[in-house]
Amino acid sequence: MIIEKADxxxxxxxxxxxxxxxxxxxxxxxxxxxxxxxxxEIYIAKTDEKTVGYGSLNVILDEGYIxxxxxxxxxxxxxxxxxxxxxxxxxxxxxxLKFLTLEVRESNKAAILLYxxxxxxxxxxxxxYYSDPKENAILLTKTF
Numbered sequence: 634m635i636i637e638k639a640d641x642x643x644x645x646x647x648x649x650x651x652x653x654x655x656x657x658x659x660x661x662x663x664x665x666x667x668x669x670x671x672x673x674e675i676y677i678a679k680t681d682e683k684t685v686g687y688g689s690l691n692v693i694l695d696e697g698y699i700x701x702x703x704x705x706x707x708x709x710x711x712x713x714x715x716x717x718x719x720x721x722x723x724x725x726x727x728x729x730l731k732f733l734t735l736e737v738r739e740s741n742k743a744a745i746l747l748y749x750x751x752x753x754x755x756x757x758x759x760x761x762y763y764s765d766p767k768e769n770a771i772l773l774t775k776t777f
Contacts (some may be wrong), residue, residue, distance in 0.1 A: 688721050
């Protein structure tokens with residue numbers, strides 16, 4: 634498996650993963666716009682030349698916001714999300730960010746455990762943040 638920075642040519646593959654993993658997802662054009670913005674980065678995971686996961690990061694000044702980390706279901710439990718998160722953390726360090734933050738469904742115990750292993754701590758909660766089903770979001774932050 635390799636982790637690499639995505640470019641505009643990866644937008645279709647990212648959109649396919651997003652449509653399979655998330656109920657609400659962005660269009661290919663939206664992903665291209667995201668990738669075109671110098672403040673955004675997406676890292677993709679490839680296995681046997683197939684893109685099987687991605688993680689997206691938005692940088693505002695010295696702050697980092699993890700937008701998504703997604704892995705196709707049939708490739709989960711292979712440390713792919715871990716590798717993507719490690720790359721995002723390395724990117725944050727290269728950019729001298731003060732922190733990384735994200736929201737996660739409070740029921741997503743696997744993701745919360747993963748982020749906790751990398752030093753993310755609960756910084757707050759957003760009531761009824763998610764819909765379908767309605768659920769609170771846990772805010773997790775890692776400071777550098």
